[in-house]
Amino acid sequence: MGGLRHRESADPADPEVIAAAGRLAFQEWLVRQRADAMITWHW
DSSP states (O other): OOOOOOOOOOOTTOHHHHHHHHHHHHHHHHHHHHHHOOOOOOO
16 A cells, blocks of 8 residues: 655745646635536526
8 A cells, every 4th residue: 555755845935836727726616616517598
């Protein structure tokens, strides 16, 4: 079995880290929006 032996914190000033965090935050927001969405059809 595997295990975590060492972990380094991400550099909060790294543009790639900021972009990845932004994508994850958007994905989480989108999941919540989809879960709360209600479609009403008006004919």
